Amino acid sequence: MQTNEAFLEYESVRHRLPAVSEIGQCLHLSNLEDLIDEIDVFLLDAFGVLNIGNTAIEGVPERVSKLQSIGKRVIVVSNAGGFPHALLMKKYADLGYNFDTEDVITSRKALLRGLSELPTQKYGLMATESLGRADLEDINITYLSENIIDYDNSDAFLLLGSAVWTEDRQEMLLDSLKRNSRPVYVGNPDIVAPREGGFSVEPGSFAHRVADTTGISPVFYGKPFGNIFDLAFERLGEFDPERTVMVGDSLHTDILGGHIAGLKTALVAGHGFFAGQDIKKPIEISGIKPDFILANP
Numbered sequence: 001m002q003t004n005e006a007f008l009e010y011e012s013v014r015h016r017l018p019a020v021s022e023i024g025q026c027l028h029l030s031n032l033e034d035l036i037d038e039i040d041v042f043l044l045d046a047f048g049v050l051n052i053g054n055t056a057i058e059g060v061p062e063r064v065s066k067l068q069s070i071g072k073r074v075i076v077v078s079n080a081g082g083f084p085h086a087l088l089m090k091k092y093a094d095l096g097y098n099f100d101t102e103d104v105i106t107s108r109k110a111l112l113r114g115l116s117e118l119p120t121q122k123y124g125l126m127a128t129e130s131l132g133r134a135d136l137e138d139i140n141i142t143y144l145s146e147n148i149i150d151y152d153n154s155d156a157f158l159l160l161g162s163a164v165w166t167e168d169r170q171e172m173l174l175d176s177l178k179r180n181s182r183p184v185y186v187g188n189p190d191i192v193a194p195r196e197g198g199f200s201v202e203p204g205s206f207a208h209r210v211a212d213t214t215g216i217s218p219v220f221y222g223k224p225f226g227n228i229f230d231l232a233f234e235r236l237g238e239f240d241p242e243r244t245v246m247v248g249d250s251l252h253t254d255i256l257g258g259h260i261a262g263l264k265t266a267l268v269a270g271h272g273f274f275a276g277q278d279i280k281k282p283i284e285i286s287g288i289k290p291d292f293i294l295a296n297p
């Protein structure tokens with residue numbers, strides 16, 4: 001899948017995403033340091049801002065560390081729903097970043113907060129079993145694989161990670177839901193994610209297909225939806241949204257979500273989703289206009 005295709009996938013589900021509430025000026029800047037005068041709080045997306053795969057983006061650990069050293073607040077806001085938190089923290093440390101574990105806000109945390117407010121039930125889980133059950137210890141989960149009984153016996157479904165999900169499993173999920181409609185909770189609303197070798201298909205994609213074929217409205221946790229920003233705001237305590245920026249490489253998750261949350265927004269143009277691509281057209285077509293466009297994070 002190429003960038004334009006990935007972009008159009010997002011455009012095709014706009015009716016399930018929050019509506020654009022604000023329009024930015026698309027001011028072109030070089031990198032995060034250019035925002036020092038007008039921004040106190042930096043909410044950073046991970047993939048496409050901090051790293052690409054298992055490599056830090058050149059110069060970014062140093063720039064983030066500089067922001068931290070001059071007293072800026074830096075918080076990670078990521079749709080990394082499939083990763084146990086401890087693994088994620090280790091990854092960022094290995095890449096050269098120094099974040100407090102409470103300053104890394106993920107869609108996984110937003111989902112777990114959401115589930116904590118629901119009655120206890122049996123969840124069928126889309127996730128990569130080899131990553132382990134850390135963070136999920138208190139939930140009754142069954143990893144969904146080739147056994148249809150596991151699907152039919154679930155009270156509800158959690159879509160956290162799709163790395164080992166298959167078309168066969170998706171068919172079983174759809175069949176089971178057609179026989180008996182149940183809630184679907186999504187811990188990563190991303191439809192696709194840029195990888196070193198192209199775009200991967202993420203849980204959001206499978207969730208939208210559930211919605212398209214069964215009429216079930218999945219409940220999404222993570223950007224662009226407000227629940228993940230609520231967690232970030234809880235962590236921040238008192239802050240000035242006018243001096244807070246959401247930085248990310250995706251128009252439909254980072255920038256749209258930042259706008260909806262009432263923050264300034266900065267699109268990273270040179271890495272991740274739009275790396276090497278023209279960004280003018282997608283901004284025009286989507287109507288999602290960031291306040292700032294950064295050549296690099």
Ligand SMILES: [Mg+2]
Binds near residue numbers: 046
């Ligand atoms: Mg990203």
